[in-house]
Amino acid sequence: MDKIGILIVDFGSQYTQLIARKIRELEVFSEIVHPDQIGEISLNSYYGIILSGGPNSVYDKNSPDIDLDLSKLDIPILGICYGLQLLAKKFKGEVERSKKREFGYAKFHIVKRDKLFKGIPKEIKVWMSHSDNVVKLPQNFERTGYSQNCKNGSMKSKNGKVYGLQFHPEVYHTDYGKDILKNFVFEICKSKKNWTSNDLIKRIVERIRDDVGDNYVIGGLSGGVDSTVAAVLVKKAVGERLKGFIIDTGLLRMNEGREVLELYNKRLKLDVKYVDKSKTFLNSLKGVKDPESKRKIIGRLFIESFEEEAKKFKKAKFLLQGTIYPDRIESKSTKGPSAVIKSHHNVGGLPEKMNLKLVEPLKDLFKDEVRMIGLKLGIPSDFINRHPFPGPGLAIRIIGEVTKEKLEILRKVDAIYIEELKKNSIYNDIWQAFAVFLPVQSVGVMGDERTYENVVALRAVTSTDGMTGDFYWFEKEIIQKISNRIINEVKGVNRVVYDISSKPPSTIEWE
Secondary structure, eight states, X not given: OOOOOEEEEOSSOTTHHHHHHHHHHTTOOEEEEOGGGGGGSOGGGSSEEEEOOOSSOTTSTTOOOOOOOGGGOOSOEEEETHHHHHHHHHTTOEEEEEEEEEEEEEEEEESOOOSTTTTOOSEEEEEEEEEEEEEEOXXXXXXXXXXXXXXXXXXXXXXXXXXXXXXXXXXXXXXXXXXXXXXXXXXXXXXXXXXXXXXXXXXXXXXXXXXXXXXXXXXXXXXXXXXXXXXXXXXXXXXXXXXXXXXXXXXXOTTHHHHHHHHHHXXXXXXXXXXXXXXXXXXXXXXXXXXXXXHHHHHHHHHHHHXXXXXXXXXXXXXXXXXXXXXXXXXXXXXXXXXXXXOOTTTTTSOSOOSSEXXXXXXXXXXXXXXXXXXXXXXXXXXXXSOOOOTTGGGGGBSSOOOHHHHHHXXXXXXXXXXXXXXXXXXXXXXXXXXXXXXXXXXXXXXXXXXXXXXXXXXXXXXXXXXXXXXOOOOHHHHHHHHHHHHHHSTTEEEEEEOOOOBTTSOSSXX
C-alpha cells in the first residue's frame, strides 16, 4: 500500500501550519490532525509523524495528549517543543519548569550529528519558545544538542525511530530549519515525493467530481487569485455546470466588478454574470461599526444572493468558495486548540443554515500553493499575482461605520496607491498592500487655510504564506510621492500614515 505522507499532530501551536507548509514545499503531502483523532487513523499508512508545539505544560491537568503506545509504532516520530516534552514524558523521562525561560533566538550546539542533523553545522541559531525543559532523558535515548538554558535541547532514541527538538525548525528564524525537516522527511522517514502541482490538480478535480455529482455549482467570484483558481478547478471538474457570478456588494475597488467580468469571460472563458447588490449591502451595513458584525452581515447577504441566483437552476446544490487554509486557521480552531483570530466571511461569517452545500477546492492549501497550481492551469500571471483582497471587501478597511462617501474616498486612495506600486515596479515584491480609512480627523493646512479632514493609513506587507509577515521598507521618495498624490488628489484627506507593525502581533488586515 502506498504511503500517504507525513502526519502532524496539532497540540495548539500557532506554528503548526508552518510545519505542514514546509513539508509540502519538499513535495511531500502533509496532514494536520487533532490529538483526539489519532485513534481513528491508520498510522502505519504514513511515512512518519510529527508532534507539534503547544502552549501547555505536559504536567498540566488538562494538557493535550495522545492515547497511543509510541513504542509499538513502526514509523519514525519527531517531537517539536511541546512534542519533545511529551515524548520525554511518555517514554518515562522527566520534564520540569525551567528556571530561565527561552523565547526568541538562541545559540544551539549539536553534539551528535545523526541523520536529523546530517549536513548541519555544529553551531546554529535557532528559535526557542518554551518554559519547560527535559531534565532527564528517557532510558535508551541520547542527547544530540543543547542551548545555554536547555541542556537537553534535542534527543533521539538509540534505535533511530524517535527524535525530539526543543527549538522550532519550521520558522524562518531557525538556521537550516528546512534542511532539518528535509532530513526527517527523506533520510529518516524515506518519504517519496507525491505533492506536485500535477498531483494537486488531479486530486482536487477528482474530489470535486465525487462531491458534486451531476449537480450545478454556483460560483461567487471576486477577481482575486483564490476565487479565480477555485473557479477554474471547478470548471475543469464539472464543465458548463459551473455558473459564476460577480456580486457587486458596493464594497469592491474602483471599477473592479466590470473589469473582472470582462477578464473572466474573455480570457478565462468562464460563463460569469454580473449581479448588482450594492444597495442591499450598504443599507444593511448602516450604523454597524463592529468588525465581526460587519463580516457576519456580509457573509449572510453573500449566501442569500447566491441562493437567489441558484433558484434559477434546478440542480444547483453547491456554492463555490475560495477558502484557503490560513482562512480556516484564523477563523476557528478546525484541527487543533489554536486561537481564533477573526472570522472570514467565507468561514466564520457564514450563517448556520444554508440551502447550498459548500465546495471549497482550496481549503487545505496555502496561498503559494494556490498560485503554483493557478499558473499550472494556465491562468494569466496578472491574475495569479494580484494581492489578496478580503471577501468583505472595503467594509473591513473602513474602521467603523461604512458609508458611500467613505467608500468613494477609499477607492480613490487605493487606486493611487496601487498605481504607484506598479509604476515603481515593486507591486510584486509586496504580498499585500492596501489603504485603511480611519475613524479620526486631523487638522491640516492647505492654501494657507485650516482644514479638518480624514486620515488614511497605508499598509504594505511582505510574506510567503499570509501566516506571518513584516511591513515593507519603502524608499523615502516612493512613499513620499504616494502620500503627496493622495492628499493632493483625493478631496477629504489631509493626512496619510504608514503602518509599520508586523504579523504577529498584528494581523495583516486591520479588521
